[in-house]
Amino acid sequence: MTPTPTTTPRTTGVPPGAGSSASRQHTLRERNLRLVARAIYEAAPPPSGTTPPSRADVAAATGLTRATVSTLVDHLVAARLVAELAPTSSQRAGRPAVPLVPARRTVVGLGLEVNVDYLGVRALDLAGDVVADAVERGAFHDSDPAGVLGRLGALAADVVTRLEAEGMRVAGARLALPGLVDARTGELEVAPNLGWSSLDPVGLLGLGALPVHVANEAKLAALAELAGEVPPSFLYVSGDVGIGAGIVVDRSLFLAERGWNGEVGHVVVDPAGPRCSCGARGCLEQYAGKEAVLRAAGLPLDAPLGALVAAIEADDDGARDALHRAGRALGSALADFxxxxxxxxxxxxxxxxxxxxxxxxxxxxxxxxxxxxxxxVELDVRAARAGQHAALSGGAREVLREVVADPVAWG
Amino acid sequence: MTPTPTTTPRTTGVPPGAGSSASRQHTLRERNLRLVARAIYEAAPPPSGTTPPSRADVAAATGLTRATVSTLVDHLVAARLVAELAPTSSQRAGRPAVPLVPARRTVVGLGLEVNVDYLGVRALDLAGDVVADAVERGAFHDSDPAGVLGRLGALAADVVTRLEAEGMRVAGARLALPGLVDARTGELEVAPNLGWSSLDPVGLLGLGALPVHVANEAKLAALAELAGEVPPSFLYVSGDVGIGAGIVVDRSLFLAERGWNGEVGHVVVDPAGPRCSCGARGCLEQYAGKEAVLRAAGLPLDAPLGALVAAIEADDDGARDALHRAGRALGSALADFxxxxxxxxxxxxxxxxxxxxxxxxxxxxxxxxxxxxxxxVELDVRAARAGQHAALSGGAREVLREVVADPVAWG
DNA sequence: GCGGTTTGTTGTACGGATGAACTATTGCCG
DNA sequence: CGGCAATAGTTCATCCGTACAACAAACCGC
Structure with a gap:
């Protein structure tokens, strides 16, 4: 009865993206390559006293055969993701093992950041070493996105060409911004402290083919903590003018829907409290934000942090009390968290x-x-250990994590 | 130099549980079996107008070959996880397809629950049909755990023997309890409304070899929503005397660390508010808990919910106002959430x-x-659709989800 | 009833992991 | 100093699961 006898698109009943994709033979290899790479990488950093693992060690740890591990490791070495050290004759009998370590200065990840008072680029290699670091101070409150991101892009391009001249490959970059970034599209919805809104930062960087992903600053900074010894899950709370957070679960970022979580700065501490820039009353930011603390301590709003520390160490009761009250408010919001x-x-x-x-x-x-x-449970509150500009390191690290997770793409 | 020449346990450098395990050939098959099973199961329920998928449809949806899908489907049919319907001659040319549907009354999952005013058992088959349902009312405030769980265990054992007599296999069970359940060990730390603490509920059920996992009631109830049309991620907030929640992300429960999340009932609404049983002041429970709402509406604390609804529908301004205020408080806590x-x-x-x-x-x-x-974002607030005793359905459903996720274990 | 079409199955080829040898390189001990 | 035990890494035949292509089966329309 239908006049058009064209092939009617049938409703199959199977939803399109139902689950992951089909597993073929090479999927197997990819997964085992990842397993081997992780075994080598995770063994490397913190317990530096131990010897790096050999092929046999990796085989024992992963459950793969020595034969299989051998071929997989050879691939990783050929791809310059893993390096072999000189066979160290241990004090045990038998043929000496070849220690396997993350390769140095071969593949690097780039961390980029624009924040209120600086922008910067940092490059890490697979061993976690900083192979490039360029930070420029500035005042980017209510700045021009194109100009600032263009400047950052130029800085990054310089770094890339320099590193490539030294024979390294840049795997990709992560851009950290202090605002609401859509984890799906990478677009910036709004960054109040920069005065930016509704823009596509990647395009403005002008970095050509280099794959750049964008994320919130606190979230990338949270990932930087993974370089040290931390529990697999933790809440990273970043205090500044605003207060953001990153939720890390089992060593990876929690990003439901579009990744707009951890807005701890606007948890209500007291509904009768002072009005916040967000429109509500008594947000945490009004008690434990940088400016609120400085004000409570009787310091000017643009005072450096050192001034506050100095005041406390000089036994300034007002300053100490201001921090105590900020800590109580922070505790209240974090309790909810x-x-x-x-x-x-x-x-x-x-x-x-x-x-x-x-x-x-x-x-x-x-x-x-x-x-x-x-x-x-054992509640734990501790200071971050990642050092200055943690988001740069966290971003670079995240790029490398992807490389290790899919070594095939870099062979 | 060491007097004992035994093999010294070497520090290999590779952490023991580093990542998932090795992928062998059969891992591949397991993954593809799961993929095929999911394609068939997820195609089944809500858009009931569409025809069930055929082997060819599954092949197209998964990206596997028709040949491969054929052998995999044959396995699922042999394991009685999937059933073939009569080849319906569609109005299209070509050999008619064999529709594949979840098998009925072959494998079932059990949902168990003890709550303040009832205990119950429910069994679902793979098609989502309720094949057994037994609920007993009671008053379990400050009850004896061994007695109550023993009673529930007996009820469950009856259901199991009856179903097995009908030729069904019971894959496992989930027990829902209104309290703090350790997601790792399955132990109950505390259930204030039952007056229970520090016990192992699985042992007290006495169900022998049947694998039983324990979880919080609100979390299992949240999973029941997945039977209908819901977004992949949502917050399920369960109001009763206390207020609990389940966080569902990408259609599965969010359970960091020990799964003790979603305690929205003790988010602070007003630090100057009334004291809560938890020791703090102004918790949400004091504004939007069942008893608080009844009190605010001028009803006795043990009034049935219908009385409150009746009062509102009779244009009782006090009752309507009580709900409005409860809603504002709930909104405040949920905004934090x-x-x-x-x-x-x-x-x-x-x-x-x-x-x-x-x-x-x-x-x-x-x-x-x-x-x-x-x-x-599009904020959405909606009523649950899973019906009475949702945790029973959610628990049973979760058991079946595991069966589908690992069909090999049930072949 | 015959071509066209879609479904499901059969047989061959290929890629990747396995397990059992085998080689390589050391320490230990007589 | 030489044989032996021990450990690391490699080689090769085998197995397993998927892909690809050809084929059989069952329907439509004309």
């Missing part, structure tokens, strides 16, 4: 890192009072 | 389901004010 996410470790980043000695007790005390599971 | 998790859909469960018509506007209004990403 912990109650809602079930993650029991809090890492204090941003300006909180330096202030941690005077914040920690108050935060922890409130957490102990208010977290329901407190009797059954 | 949404800001912290980034999940923008809220499903109202428990007593909130029935009250949703009078809660929704207030909740949504506060969310629109307070969620930072509100301008960029």
């Amino acid at each position: 912990v109650n809602l996410t079930g993650v029991s470790t809090v890492v204090l980043g941003g300006v909180y890192t330096e202030l941690e000695p005077w914040l920690r007790d108050a935060v922890l005390a409130v957490l102990r009072e208010r977290v329901l599971a407190a009797p059954f | 949404v800001n912290l998790t980034g999940v923008s859909t809220v499903v109202l469960g428990g007593v909130y389901t029935e009250l949703e018509p009078w809660l929704r506007d207030a909740v949504l209004a506060v969310l629109r004010e307070r969620v930072l990403a509100a301008p960029f």
Whole structure:
């Protein structure tokens, strides 16, 4: 009866993206390559006392045969993702093992960042070494996105050409921005402190073919903590003018929907409190934001953080008290955070890192009072350990994590 | 030099559980079996108008060859996980397809629950049909765990023997409890409304070899929503005396660390508010808990929910106002929840389901004010659709999800 | 009833992991 | 100093699961 006898698109009943994709033979190889790469990489950094693993060690750890591991490792070595050290004759009998370590200065990841008072580029190699670092101070409050991102792009391009001249391959880049970034599209919705909104930062960088992903600054900074010893899951809270957070679960970022989580700065501490820029009343930001703390301590809003530390160390009771009250408010909001996410470790980043000695007790005390599971878990509050401009390191690290997760793409 | 020449345990440098395990040939088959099973199962339920997929449809959807899909489907049919319908001669040319559907009454999952006023067992088959349902009312406030769980175990054992007599296999069970359950060990730390603490519920059930996992009631109830049409990620908030929640991300439960998340009942709404049983002040429970709402509406604390609904429908301004205020408080706590998790859909469960018509506007209004990403996402607040005793269905469903995820174990 | 069409099956080829040898290189001990 | 035990890494035949292509089966329309 239908006049058009064309092939009618049938409703098959199977939804299109139902689950992951089909596994073929080469999927197997990819997965095992990843397994071997991870075994080598995760063995490397913190317990530096131990010898790097050999092919046989990797075989034992992964459950693969020595034969299989051998061919896989050969691939990784050929791809310059893994390097062999000189066979160190151990004190044991038998043929000496060939230690396998992450390759140095072969493949690098790039971390980019624009924040209120600086922009920068950092490159890490697979061993975690900083092979390039370029930070420019500036005042980017209410700045021009095209100009600033163009400048950052030029800086990054310089770094890339220099590294490539030295024979390294740049695997990709992560751009950290202090705002709401759509984890799916990579577009920036709004960055209040920069005065930016609704733009595509990757295009403005002008970095050509280099794959660049964009993310929120606090979230990339959270990933930088993974370079050291941390529990597999933690909340990274970054204090600045605003207060952002990254949720790390099993060593990877929690990004439901579009990744707009961790907005701890606008958790209500007191509905009768002062009005916040977001329109609500009594947001945490009004108690524990950088400006709120400086004001409470009787310091000018543009005072450097060192001034606050100096005041405390000079036994300024006002300053100490300001931090104590900020810590209680922070604890209150973090109690909600912990109650809602079930993650029991809090890492204090941003300006909180330096202030941690005077914040920690108050935060922890409130957490102990208010977290329901407190009797059954070990609550932990600690300072971040990733150093200056953590988002740069975290971003670069994340690029390399992808390389290790899919070594085939880099063979 | 060491006096004992035994093999010294070497420090290999590779951490033991580094990543997943090795992929062998049969891993490939397992993964593809899962893929095929999912394609068939996910195609089945909601768009019932469409024809079930054929082998060729599954091949097209998964990217596998028709040949491969054929052998895999044959396995699933032999394992009685999938059934073939009669080849329906469609109106198209060509050999008629054999529609593939989830098998009925072959493998079933069991949902168990003990709550304050009832205990029950429910069995679902792979098609989602209820094949057994046994609920007993009771008053289990401050009850004896061994007695109550023993009774539930006996009830479950009856169901199991009856179903097995009919030729079905019981794949496992999930026990829902209104308290803090350790997602790793399955132990119950505390269930205030039952007066239980520090016990191993699985042992007290006495169900022998049947694999039973334990989980929080709200979390299993959340999973029941997946039977209908829901977004892949949502917050399920279950109102009762206490207020619990389940966080569903990409159609599976978010369970960081020990799964102690979603404690939205103790988010602070007002630090100057009334004291809560948890020790803090102004917890959401004091504003939007069942008893708080009844009290505010001028009803006795043990009044049935219907009384509140009746009062509202009789234009009782006090009752309507009580719900409006509860909705505002709920909205405030949920705004924190949404800001912290980034999940923008809220499903109202428990007593909130029935009250949703009078809660929704207030909740949504506060969310629109307070969620930072509100301008960029579609916030949604809706009533649960899973029906009575959702945790029973959610638990049973979860068992079956595991069966489908690893069909090899049931071949 | 015959070509066209779609479904499902059969046989061959190929890629990748395995396990059992085998080689390589050391320490230990007589 | 030479044989032996021990450990690391490699080689090769085999197995397993998927792809590809050809084929059989069952329908449509004309």
